[in-house]
Amino acid sequence: MKLILNADVPNLGAPGDIVEVKDGYGRNYLLPRNLAVVATRGAEKQVEQIRRAQKTREIRDLGHAQQVDNQLKELNVTVSAKAGDNGRLFGSITPTNVVDAVRAAGGPTLDKRSVDVPGQIKTIGKHSVQVRLHPDVTTDLPIAVVTN
Template sequence: MKLILTTEVSGLGAPGDVVEVKDGYGRNYLIPRGFAMRWTRGGEKQIESIKKARSAREIRDLGTAKEVAGQLGALRVRLKTKAGDSGRLFGSVTTADIADAVKAAGGPVLDRRRIEIGNPIKSVGTHRVSVRLHPEVAANVDVEVVGA
């Protein structure tokens, strides 16, 4: 099945890319969640608008991405959330929570879709989170989760 990606999908491609995937993966996962749309000749015209929107959001070049990675590496991010007596959180920390905490700590504005959490954050403590700034640059941010 030939699809046009509308958002970035890890291991598959970036918005505006035309990809060939198995029918079930496209029909049952990518299309219903809005990650992709069916490829048509008319859809090819939309590729340009998708790529323009992506370039407006994306960090322009490799040098800027490395500069932002340096900022993120030096940043101290604290996130207050509700926790029980044993240090276990009520719920978990989301990528949107992390993006807001980075912004509040004086860091750059991050797109929540670029933040990757390895294991769900469900306890108080320091957790390492990866941020994909550019295809070649990923920054690690230490997030300190504090019970409120």
């Protein structure tokens, strides 16, 4: 199935890219979430407009991403969770927990899809998560996991 991406899809492409994907992936994931449209002749003509708009946003977003990166480096992010006596959490820390903790620490609002939690954080202590702010700007955010 040939599709034109409307949004950045990890491991697939950026907005305006024409990609070939399996039918099920396109029909069941990309199209219902408005991440892509079917590539028709009319839609292919709009690809250049999408790319131009993306390029103007990207230049503006690069400076903003660097500002957000500087803000994140100054934060002390603490995530509280329930844990047992041995320091093992009842559950794990998710990207949503990290985004909420950053906001509570006075940081900027992040998109939970931009936060990569390595494996699963299931213990109390200091950990590091990766935040993708821009294709050129990725930062490691140290977090402290404490008990409630």
